[in-house]
Amino acid sequence: MTTLKDISKACNVSLATVSKALNGQPDISEATATMIKLKAKELGYLPNSAARSLKTNKSHNIGLLFVDKTASGLNHEYFSSILNSIKDEVELHGYDVTFISKGIGNSAMNYYEHAKYRHCDGVIIASVDFKDPDVIQLVESEIPTVTLDYVFNNRTSVLSDNIEGVSQLVRYVYSKGHRKIAMIHGEMTAVTRKRLTSFLKTCYDLNITVPDEYVKEAIYHDPKSSALMTRALMELDDRPTCILYPDDFSYIGGKNELDKQGLTVYEDISVCGYDGIYLSQVMRPSLTTYRQNSDQMGREAAKRLINEIEHPKIILPEVVSVSGELIEGNTVKDISS
Amino acid sequence: MTTLKDISKACNVSLATVSKALNGQPDISEATATMIKLKAKELGYLPNSAARSLKTNKSHNIGLLFVDKTASGLNHEYFSSILNSIKDEVELHGYDVTFISKGIGNSAMNYYEHAKYRHCDGVIIASVDFKDPDVIQLVESEIPTVTLDYVFNNRTSVLSDNIEGVSQLVRYVYSKGHRKIAMIHGEMTAVTRKRLTSFLKTCYDLNITVPDEYVKEAIYHDPKSSALMTRALMELDDRPTCILYPDDFSYIGGKNELDKQGLTVYEDISVCGYDGIYLSQVMRPSLTTYRQNSDQMGREAAKRLINEIEHPKIILPEVVSVSGELIEGNTVKDISS
DNA sequence: TTGTAGGCGTTATCAG
DNA sequence: CTGATAACGCCTACAA
Numbered sequence: 001m002t003t004l005k006d007i008s009k010a011c012n013v014s015l016a017t018v019s020k021a022l023n024g025q026p027d028i029s030e031a032t033a034t035m036i037k038l039k040a041k042e043l044g045y046l047p048n049s050a051a052r053s054l055k056t057n058k059s060h061n062i063g064l065l066f067v068d069k070t071a072s073g074l075n076h077e078y079f080s081s082i083l084n085s086i087k088d089e090v091e092l093h094g095y096d097v098t099f100i101s102k103g104i105g106n107s108a109m110n111y112y113e114h115a116k117y118r119h120c121d122g123v124i125i126a127s128v129d130f131k132d133p134d135v136i137q138l139v140e141s142e143i144p145t146v147t148l149d150y151v152f153n154n155r156t157s158v159l160s161d162n163i164e165g166v167s168q169l170v171r172y173v174y175s176k177g178h179r180k181i182a183m184i185h186g187e188m189t190a191v192t193r194k195r196l197t198s199f200l201k202t203c204y205d206l207n208i209t210v211p212d213e214y215v216k217e218a219i220y221h222d223p224k225s226s227a228l229m230t231r232a233l234m235e236l237d238d239r240p241t242c243i244l245y246p247d248d249f250s251y252i253g254g255k256n257e258l259d260k261q262g263l264t265v266y267e268d269i270s271v272c273g274y275d276g277i278y279l280s281q282v283m284r285p286s287l288t289t290y291r292q293n294s295d296q297m298g299r300e301a302a303k304r305l306i307n308e309i310e311h312p313k314i315i316l317p318e319v320v321s322v323s324g325e326l327i328e329g330n331t332v333k334d335i336s337s
Numbered sequence: 338m339t340t341l342k343d344i345s346k347a348c349n350v351s352l353a354t355v356s357k358a359l360n361g362q363p364d365i366s367e368a369t370a371t372m373i374k375l376k377a378k379e380l381g382y383l384p385n386s387a388a389r390s391l392k393t394n395k396s397h398n399i400g401l402l403f404v405d406k407t408a409s410g411l412n413h414e415y416f417s418s419i420l421n422s423i424k425d426e427v428e429l430h431g432y433d434v435t436f437i438s439k440g441i442g443n444s445a446m447n448y449y450e451h452a453k454y455r456h457c458d459g460v461i462i463a464s465v466d467f468k469d470p471d472v473i474q475l476v477e478s479e480i481p482t483v484t485l486d487y488v489f490n491n492r493t494s495v496l497s498d499n500i501e502g503v504s505q506l507v508r509y510v511y512s513k514g515h516r517k518i519a520m521i522h523g524e525m526t527a528v529t530r531k532r533l534t535s536f537l538k539t540c541y542d543l544n545i546t547v548p549d550e551y552v553k554e555a556i557y558h559d560p561k562s563s564a565l566m567t568r569a570l571m572e573l574d575d576r577p578t579c580i581l582y583p584d585d586f587s588y589i590g591g592k593n594e595l596d597k598q599g600l601t602v603y604e605d606i607s608v609c610g611y612d613g614i615y616l617s618q619v620m621r622p623s624l625t626t627y628r629q630n631s632d633q634m635g636r637e638a639a640k641r642l643i644n645e646i647e648h649p650k651i652i653l654p655e656v657v658s659v660s661g662e663l664i665e666g667n668t669v670k671d672i673s674s
Numbered sequence: 675t676t677g678t679a680g681g682c683g684t685t686a687t688c689a690g
Numbered sequence: 691c692t693g694a695t696a697a698c699g700c701c702t703a704c705a706a
Contacts, residue, residue: 001453003683014693019685027691046446046454050396051683053387054698061435080417091438096455098398098435101428109383116338117383118433223619249616256621279586279616282560284593340699351677356701366675388699391682 002043011039022047053119062090062305063100063120065111065135067128076221076249077277078294079127082148085298086124093306095121102134110134112141122305124148130190144312146305148297149191156308156317158301161324162191165290166198166244168326169272170206172288173242177336178270179208182240184229184254186220186247195274199244211238220246223253230254234261241270241335248273248280248289270332276324288329297322339380348376359384390456399427399642400437400457402448402472404465413558413586414614415631416464419485422635423461430643432458439471447471449478459642461485467527481649483642485634486528493645493654495638498661499528502627503535503581505663506609507543509625510579514673515607516545519577521566521591523557523584532611536581548575557583560590567591571598578607578672585610585617585626607669613661625666634659 004022008015013032021028021036022045053059066083087097100114100123111134115123126148128135139145139152147157173181183199186192196215203210213236218225226245230253233240245251251273255265263269266285273280276291300320308315341359345352350369358365358373359382365373390396403420424434437451437460448471452460463485465472476482476489484494510518520536523529533552540547550573555562563582567590570577582588588610592602600606603622610617613628637657645652 001683004685005683015683016685016693016695017691019683020692023685029691032691046450048391048456048683049454050387050390050456051698052685054385054391054682054700055684055686057698059387087436087438091436096435098433099424099428101424113383117386119385119387252616252619256619259621279589282589282593284596338699341701342699352700353678353702354676357676360701362702364675369675385699388682389701391684391699392701394682 001048002045003048004045006043007036007040007045010043011036057119058309059119059121060094061096061098061118061120062302062309063115063118063123064097065100065123065125065128065138076127077279078275078292081294082126082298082301085295086302087298089299089302090306093302095306111138112143115143121309122146124301124305125150126301144305144308146301146308148301151319154317156304156315156320158297158304158320158322160191160292160294160297161321162194163198164321165274165292165324166195167202169244169274169288169290170199170202172326172328173244173270173272173332174206174208175336176270176332176334178242178332180214180238180240181208181210181242181244182214182216182233183210183244184216184218184226184233184246184250186218186250188217192246214240218246218250221249223250223256225253226250227253227257230257231261234258234263239269242272242332243269244272244274246274248275248277248287251280251287265331266333270335272332276327280329281327285330287327288331289327290324291327292324293322338385339382340385341382343380344373344377344382347380348373394456396456396458397431398433398435398455398457399639399646400452400455400460401434402437402460402462402465402475413464414616415612415629418631419463419635419638422632423639424635426636426639427643430639432643448475449480452478452480458646459483461638461642462487463638481642481645483638483645485638488656491654493641493652493657495634495641495657495659497528497629497631497634498658499531500535501658502611502629502661503532504539506581506611506625506627507536507539509663509665510581510607510609510669511543511545512673513607513669513671515579515669517551517575517577518545518547518579518581519551519553519570520547520581521553521555521563521570521583521587523555523587525554529583551577555583555587558586560587560593562590563587564590564594567594568598571595571600576606579609579669580606581609581611583611585612585614585624588617588624602668603670607672609669613664617666618664622667624664625668626664627661628664629661630659 004015004018008018018036021033022040090097098118100111102110122144124146130150139155145155149159151157185196216229218229245254258265258269265271273287273289276289280287280289300322341352341355345355355373358370359377427434435455437448439447459481461483467487476492482492486496488494522533553566555566582591595602595606602608610624610626613626617624617626637659
C-alpha cells in the first residue's frame with residue numbers, strides 16, 4: 001500500500017504538499033503538482049478511504065435499506081431495477097453503496113446505528129415496513145434520507161405516480177367501452193390505498209358505479225391470491241368486463257384461472273396489470289399495463305440524496321413524483337360498438 | 338458522536354481501559370468492565386468503523402462485483418436471489434456488503450483499485466465478463482475472492498451443477514420415452530459449454546443421436562431469440578418431440594411461438610426450462626425444469642470467503658459444487674407407450 | 675489490573 | 691508556494 005508519505009519521500013517534498021497537490025489545492029505550483037501526480041500514478045497510489053473518512057467525517061458511502069422478507073423485495077423487478085439505477089447514479093457522483101441491515105454480526109444494531117457505524121453520508125429507504133420504529137428512528141435522525149414510495153414529514157421522497165397511473169388505466173379501459181370494471185388490489189399499504197382511491201375516484205368522475213363486489217384484496221406478486229379473486233369475480237351474477245390486477249406478475253394467476261374457466265383474455269374478458277415489467281411485454285397477448293419508471297425513480301432518489309448531502313443548508317425536503325406511461329398492450333378489447 | 342474518550346471521562350478511567358473492556362480483553366476486572374459497558378450503552382456509543390479499519394487494516398466489508406449491462410444481471414431472479422443470500426450470510430458474520438464498480442466518480446478506478454480503496458476484506462464475483470482483464474487483475478491480486486459459476490486457478494469458486502442438472506433433465510425426458518431431444522442453449526459462455534457438453538454426453542450415453550439441427554444457439558433470458566429457434570426446430574422435417582430451453586424465462590418465447598403454430602405444450606410437444614425461478618412454477622402448465630439452488634450458492638460463497646478472510650493461512654482454494662433439483666412440472670408428456 | 679503513548683493515513687491550520 | 695504539526699478515533703505494546 002503506497003501512502004502519501006511514500007510519495008513525499010519519492011518526490012522530496014513534504015507530506016502536506018503531496019496531499020494538497022493530489023487534492024487540487026490552488027496553492028501549489030503547477031510544476032510540482034504535476035510532478036507529484038505523476039509519481040503518485042507511478043507508485044499506484046490509492047487514497048485510503050478509512051483515513052480520509054476519519055478526518056473529514058464523510059464516507060462517500062451511501063446506505064441502502066432494502067428489506068426482502070417478503071418475496072417482493074429484491075426479486076421483484078421493480079425493486080431490482082431501482083436498486084440498479086441507484087447504484088449507477090450514485091457511482092457517477094463518486095459514492096458507493098452499502099446495504100444497511102438490522103443487527104450485523106451478533107451485536108444487534110438497529111438501522112440507525114448501523115448507518116452511523118458505517119458512517120453513511122445518507123440512506124435510501126425502499127421496500128420496507130415504513131411503520132417499523134427502527135425505520136422511523138432512522139428517518140428522524142440527523143442522517144439525510146430519501147424514501148421511495150412513502151412520504152415522511154420533512155423528508156424528501158420519490159414517488160411513483162400511482163394515482164395518475166391507475167387513473168390512466170381506468171380512462172383507457174373506459175375509452176374502450178368498458179363500464180363494468182373490477183379491481184383486485186394488493187395488501188393494504190400506503191401505495192395500495194392511493195391506487196384504490198384513484199380507481200374509485202376516476203370511476204366516480206366517469207360516472208360509472210363500482211359495486212363493492214368488484215373490489216377485491218389479494219397479495220402483491222402472488223398469483224395464487226389473484227387467481228382466487230379472479231374466480232370470485234367470475235362467479236358473480238353480474239360479471240365485470242375488465243379486471244385490473246395488483247401487478248403484472250400476479251396477473252399470471254388470474255390468467256391461469258381464466259384459462260381454466262375456458263375464458264380467453266381479450267376476447268371474453270379484458271385485463272390490465274401494473275408495473276410494466278419485462279415479462280408483461282413478452283407474454284402473449286402482451287399485457288395492457290402501466291409502466292412505472294423505476295429507473296428514473298432510482299436515479300432521482302440518488303440525485304436528491306447526494307444533493308442534500310453536499311448542500312445540507314440550502315435544501316428543502318421535496319416530494320418528487322416520477323411518472324410512468326401507459327402501455328397499450330393487447331388485453332383490453334374495444335367493446336364500445 | 339460519542340467516542341471512547343467520552344466514555345473514559347464519564348467513567349474516570351483511561352481510554353485504553355475502555356477500549357479493552359469493550360473488546361472483551363481479559364485483563365480488565367469484571368467490575369470495571371461491566372461498568373464501562375453500561376456507560377457505553379447509556380451514551381449510545383458506536384465504534385467508528387473508519388478508525389477501527391485504519392488501525393486494524395480490516396474493514397469488515399466485503400465487495401460485490403455484479404455487472405448488469407446485459408439484462409441478465411440483477412433483473413435475473415437467479416442473481417437477485419444469490420445477491421440476497423450473500424447479503425444475509427455475510428451479515429450473520431458481522432460483515433457488510435458494498436458494490437464494487439469500475440470508475441467511481443470521475444476518477445477511473447478499476448475493480449481492484451476500487452476494492453483496495455474501500456479496503457474490502459474480500460470480494461465476491463458474479464455475473465461478469467470473466468475474461469475482462471480488470472476482473473482477472475482483481476482475481477490475481479492479494480485480495481481474497483470467490484467467484485460464482487466460473488473457476489480461476491488457485492481460487493475458490495462456487496458452481497451450480499450444470500452438468501448434473503442437464504444430465505438429469507435429459508434422463509428424465511428419456512424416461513418419458515423421448516428420443517428426439519433438441520436443445521436451445523444460451524450464448525457461448527463457460528456455463529453454456531458445460532450444459533451443452535453434458536447434453537451431448539448424456540445423449541451419447543443413452544444411445545440417442547442428436548442431429549446437428551437439434552442444437553440451436555439463442556440468448557439467455559431473451560424470449561425472442563428462443564422463439565426464433567423454436568420456429569426453426571418446428572420447421573424441420575424430422576421434428577424433435579422435446580425441447581430444452583436456455584432458461585425458464587426464455588421458454589416464454591418458445592411457448593408463444595408454439596401457440597402461434599397451434600401446438601399445445603405437453604400434448605403436442607414437450608419442453609423443459611432451466612433455473613426453477615418462481616415464475617416457472619406459477620405458469621400453467623407448470624414447467625419441467627431444474628432448479629438451481631441460488632440461495633445456497635450465495636451462502637456458500639459468502640461462508641467460504643469469510644473463512645478465507647479470517648483464516649488466510651490454512652485455507653486451500655476449493656471448487657464447490659452446489660446441486661439443485663429436478664422439478665417435474667407438467668410439460669413433459671410420457672410418450673413411451 | 676490499569677494507564678501512557680505512539681501511530682494507522684489523511685486533511686487542515688498556520689507559520690515560514 | 692511549501693512544510694511542520696496537530697488532530698480524527700481507535701488499538702496495543704509496554705510501563706506502572
